[in-house]
Amino acid sequence: xxxxxxxxxxxxxxxxxxxxxxxxxxxxxxxxxxxxxxxxxxxxxxxxxxxxxxxxxxxxxxxxxxxxxxxxxxxxxxxxxxxxxxxxxxxxxxxxxxxxxxxxxxxxxxxxxxxxxxxxxxxxxxxxxxxxxxxxxxxxxxxxxxxxxxxxxxxxxxxxxxxxxxxxxxxxxxxxxxxxxxxxxxxxxxxxxxxxxxxxxxxxxxxxxxxxxxxxxxxxxxxxxxxxxxxxxxxxxxxxxxxxxxxxxxxxxxxxxxxxxxxxxxxxxxxxxxxxxxxxxxxxxxxxxxxxxxxxxxxxxxxxxxxxxxxxxxxxxxxxxxxxxxxxxxxxxxxxxxxxxxxxxxxxxxxxxxxxxxxxxxxxxxx
Amino acid sequence: xxxxxxxxxxxxxxxxxxxxxxxxxxxxxxxxxxxxxxxxxxxxxxxxxxxxxxxxxxxxxxxxxxxxxxxxxxxxxxxxxxxxxxxxxxxxxxxxxxxxxxxxxxxxxxxxxxxxxxxxxxxxxxxxxxxxxxxxxxxxxxxxxxxxxxxxxxxxxxxxxxxxxxxxxxxxxxxxxxxxxxxxxxxxxxxxxxxxxxxxxxxxxxxxxxxxxxxxxxxxxxxxxxxxxxxxxxxxxxxxxxxxxxxxxxxxxxxxxxxxxxxxxxxxxxxxxxxxxxxxxxxxxxxxxxxxxxxxxxxxxxxxxxxxxxxxxxxxxxxxxxxxxxxxxxxxxxxxxxxxxxxxxxxxxxxxxxxxxxxxxxxxxxx
Numbered sequence: 202x203x204x205x206x207x208x209x210x211x212x213x214x215x216x217x218x219x220x221x222x223x224x225x226x227x228x229x230x231x232x233x234x235x236x237x238x239x240x241x242x243x244x245x246x247x248x249x250x251x252x253x254x255x256x257x258x259x260x261x262x263x264x265x266x267x268x269x270x271x272x273x274x275x276x277x278x279x280x281x282x283x284x285x286x287x288x289x290x291x292x293x294x295x296x297x298x299x300x301x302x303x304x305x306x307x308x309x310x311x312x313x314x315x316x317x318x319x320x321x322x323x324x325x326x327x328x329x330x331x332x333x334x335x336x337x338x339x340x341x342x343x344x345x346x347x348x349x350x351x352x353x354x355x356x357x358x359x360x361x362x363x364x365x366x367x368x369x370x371x372x373x374x375x376x377x378x379x380x381x382x383x384x385x386x387x388x389x390x391x392x393x394x395x396x397x398x399x400x401x402x403x404x405x406x407x408x409x410x411x412x413x414x415x416x417x418x419x420x421x422x423x424x425x426x427x428x429x430x431x432x433x434x435x436x437x438x439x440x441x442x443x444x445x446x447x448x449x450x451x452x453x454x455x456x457x458x459x460x461x462x463x464x465x466x467x468x469x470x471x472x473x474x475x476x477x478x479x480x481x482x483x484x485x486x487x488x489x490x491x492x493x494x495x496x497x498x499x500x501x502x503x504x505x506x507x508x509x510x511x512x513x514x515x516x517x518x519x520x521x522x523x524x525x526x527x528x529x530x531x532x533x534x535x536x537x538x539x540x541x542x543x544x545x546x547x548x549x550x551x552x553x554x555x556x557x558x559x560x561x562x563x564x565x566x567x568x
Numbered sequence: 569x570x571x572x573x574x575x576x577x578x579x580x581x582x583x584x585x586x587x588x589x590x591x592x593x594x595x596x597x598x599x600x601x602x603x604x605x606x607x608x609x610x611x612x613x614x615x616x617x618x619x620x621x622x623x624x625x626x627x628x629x630x631x632x633x634x635x636x637x638x639x640x641x642x643x644x645x646x647x648x649x650x651x652x653x654x655x656x657x658x659x660x661x662x663x664x665x666x667x668x669x670x671x672x673x674x675x676x677x678x679x680x681x682x683x684x685x686x687x688x689x690x691x692x693x694x695x696x697x698x699x700x701x702x703x704x705x706x707x708x709x710x711x712x713x714x715x716x717x718x719x720x721x722x723x724x725x726x727x728x729x730x731x732x733x734x735x736x737x738x739x740x741x742x743x744x745x746x747x748x749x750x751x752x753x754x755x756x757x758x759x760x761x762x763x764x765x766x767x768x769x770x771x772x773x774x775x776x777x778x779x780x781x782x783x784x785x786x787x788x789x790x791x792x793x794x795x796x797x798x799x800x801x802x803x804x805x806x807x808x809x810x811x812x813x814x815x816x817x818x819x820x821x822x823x824x825x826x827x828x829x830x831x832x833x834x835x836x837x838x839x840x841x842x843x844x845x846x847x848x849x850x851x852x853x854x855x856x857x858x859x860x861x862x863x864x865x866x867x868x869x870x871x872x873x874x875x876x877x878x879x880x881x882x883x884x885x886x887x888x889x890x891x892x893x894x895x896x897x898x899x900x901x902x903x904x905x906x907x908x909x910x911x912x913x914x915x916x917x918x919x920x921x922x923x924x925x926x927x928x929x930x931x932x933x934x935x
Contacts, residue, residue, distance in 0.1 A: 204781050205809050208674040214815040224634040243630050256623035263610050263794040267591040292659065296818050307575040328816050388573065414571050427630040430824025442572050448581040449695050451663050456823040457797025
């Protein structure tokens with residue numbers, strides 16, 4: 202209860218937040234982390250060309266960004282082979298997901314997702330009064346057939362699937378995603394969160410006509426492009442659907458420096474290749490560290506590795522806590538049985554070294 | 569009509585947007601503007617210390633920003649003599665106004681504002697299904713007594729007042745704002761948009777206890793601090809009210825470079841004094857240019873000057889169009905009788921020179 206009368210939907214929401222930031226954890230422990238491997242940030246760092254472009258843009262920050270994101274939008278359209286009207290830039294996928302829910306889901310309407318899938322999407326569904334129907338993961342992956350079955354039962358406005366998946370790192374073949382579209386009930390829109398697309402193996406990305414009215418896809422500069430702090434994501438989808446965002450979005454909400462930096466990052470294909478190579482090596486190293494400690498790394502199509510700790514959520518949580526005391530910031534899935542794992546982001550060698558040193562000590566202390 | 573079934577509230581919204589960006593206008597005219605004086609940006613530019621801090625932060629943009637904005641929030645709290653729990657950082661005042669409406673206004677509930685006041689606030693009220701009751705300006709200023717009278721008639725959730733005012737540049741004394749609070753009906757919250765506060769003369773800012781449950785204030789780094797493209801604004805208000813934002817905001821929505829830059833800008837008091845001095849001089853110059861052309865500059869407590877063109881909105885619109893053809897970007901109020909004016913932002917000498925050269929030519933062509 203507060204002295205303030207909030208509108209009914211926010212009044213019924215919990216005061217909690219999806220994630221606690223690493224800076225808050227650092228302030229609590231009174232020291233910075235040695236390894237920042239908890240938020241799937243890309244510690245290999247952004248393109249030097251993007252950094253230079255952002256540094257140059259800093260003096261021009263007195264100008265608002267172009268509310269149409271014309272240059273970035275056209276460059277992304279060319280990159281994906283779609284029209285500029287099929288791209289909508291937003292303040293990260295998080296911001297765009299919130300707008301999508303607001304645009305499509307009236308209070309009380311249904312959204313289908315997976316129990317354990319991206320908490321921020323679920324936060325937005327609750328935040329606009331949507332009714333969330335969740336199906337379980339199957340073999341540590343989101344389950345297309347179960348999602349479709351739930352959709353056919355409940356006729357939801359949205360069906361959410363991340364491919365590759367966070368927090369488990371699993372993925373589906375593009376053909377399976379394409380098949381989902383054919384089974385989707387009429388009036389349901391597939392929300393395809395492809396935040397980790399660039400890390401995925403060949404074949405994991407579906408071929409989708411951007412004007413296909415059954416699906417909207419989301420991409421970001423936060424992960425593969427190592428620009429999480431920039432807050433630039435984008436949707437790919439039908440022009441009529443994306444035009445709906447213009448009715449409600451914060452038109453001048455994009456940071457100008459980020460807008461310019463994202464364009465430079467997109468153009469630096471060599472650096473992206475470098476980041477993907479570094480990520481692949483770090484993924485292998487994380488799997489090796491897990492193995493050396495008697496734990497099992499799950500296959501990953503992302504820039505993180507879910508490590509199966511072989512017991513329950515309480516044990517993984519204790520491991521997480523122990524790692525934090527050793528200066529290692531990692532996170533874990535929120536629901537059973539996924540929460541038998543910890544989720545470790547790929548990062549530079551020194552940070553993985555710190556993790557490799559801390560992990561056996563914490564395991565020993567817990568034994 | 570679209571192929572997509574939007575939720576009822578967005579389905580009923582127009583497809584239009586509050587403002588067209590200058591870049592779009594430049595693309596239409598096929599050349600950049602000589603003078604960017606239309607969006608109340610601060611062309612004198614941000615603090616060199618802030619620019620340096622942002623340039624340094626660019627390489628670290630792979631990290632998300634601190635979702636608590638701890639350092640900036642504590643610095644702002646100290647600056648304003650309030651508690652850190654009385655400060656909420658957001659993606660510009662625009663973003664925060666949207667969150668406030670969403671938090672406080674259920675569909676169909678009433679909001680009181682002025683006809684001609686900040687279009688983005690009205691956009692958000694409509695965007696969340698609020699019912700907007702508008703009172704006219706009085707003597708080119710928002711009218712506190714009329715706002716209160718409308719509030720007492722309609723019992724709104726929010727009453728909006730900008731002090732100083734955009735688009736007219738007028739202002740009220742702090743004592744008059746304080747008196748409004750005592751007359752506000754119970755259950756109404758005064759939304760005090762102080763985007764231009766730093767430009768205002770002594771006495772224009774009310775003294776308000778941050779825990780006063782009748783009011784929330786908004787400030788920004790976009791205007792006096794010359795960081796519009798950063799997207800950093802903040803609310804000052806009761807802790808319980810601001811905590812409500814945590815239920816619905818995009819917690820990782822702030823750009824990290826901007827967060828760091830805003831803190832450096834806040835600390836550079838000398839540069840702020842420099843910007844305020846430059847702005848004051850530019851304001852006087854704009855008034856002189858108006859006078860030389862037989863037009864009347866209205867008094868301004870902001871970084872722009874409303875110039876009364878002495879005729880109607882059609883004439884001011886034609887003047888605006890003519891100025892754009894001469895490479896001068898300015899804007900004008902949207903409703904009569906305010907729209908007899910054009911609104912010219914303060915800016916560097918060369919841009920004011922360009923305006924001074926173009927204005928008599930356009931006036932002559934229109935005569």
